[in-house]
Amino acid sequence: MKDDELIILDFLPTGHAASRKSEPTAQGIGRKFLNLLEIALREGTQIKPGDELYIGEKERDKVKYIKGRIRYDGLTSFAKSELEVVIDKLISEGEERFVNFFNVAGPVNTRLHTLEILQGVGKKHMWAIIKERKVKKFESFEDLKKRVEMLPDPKKMIKKRVIEELKESDRYRLFVV
Secondary structure, three states: OOOOEEEEEEEEOOOOOOOOOOOOEEEEEEOOOOOEEEEEEOOOOOOOOOOEEEOOOOOOOOEEEEEEEOOHHHOOHHHHHHHHHHHHHHHHHOHHHHHHHHHHOOEOOOOOEHHHHOOOOOHHHHHHHHHHHHHOOOOOHHHHHHHOOOOOOHHHHHHHHHHHHHOOOOOOOOOOO
16 A cells, blocks of 8 residues: 655655765655655755655656655654644545545454544543434534534544554554554
C-alpha cells in the first residue's frame, strides 16, 4: 500500500546535520495511507511545508528517490508541529472516508469494539452510534454529533487516534497503514 501523493511537513535543504551525504531532503505524510516518509529531492528543487509532491510509480519531477518510512521520533521538531495541521486538513478533505468508519466499524474481538479504540468512546457511545447507524448511515461529522448525544468532537477523536498510531503507542491500527 503505497501513497502517490506526499504532503511536505519539513524541508531540509542540505539534509540532516548528522548525515554524511548532503542532499536536499524532505519529510512528509502520505495523503491516502498516512505513512510518514522521507524523500531525497532533485538538486535545485525548492519546496515548502504544505506542498504536495507526486511520489508514485510514474515519472517524478521533483523527487529523486524515496529514502523510506520514518518513525514519528525521526521527524524534525518543525515537522511534528506541522503534522497536526496537515492531519486536520486531511481529515476535513476526506470527511466522507472518516465518517464511513463510524458507519462500518465492527468488533475487534468479543470484548472490544473498533469504536472503543477511539479516545472518548466508551460502551454507551458505542451502542448509541451502532443504534443510530442502523436507523440511517451518518453523512457528516455534524450529523454524527447531532444524532449521538454527548459525543466528543469526532474530528478531534480521529486526529488524536492518527497521531497515536503514528507514534506507534498502540497495537491497533485504524487509519494509518
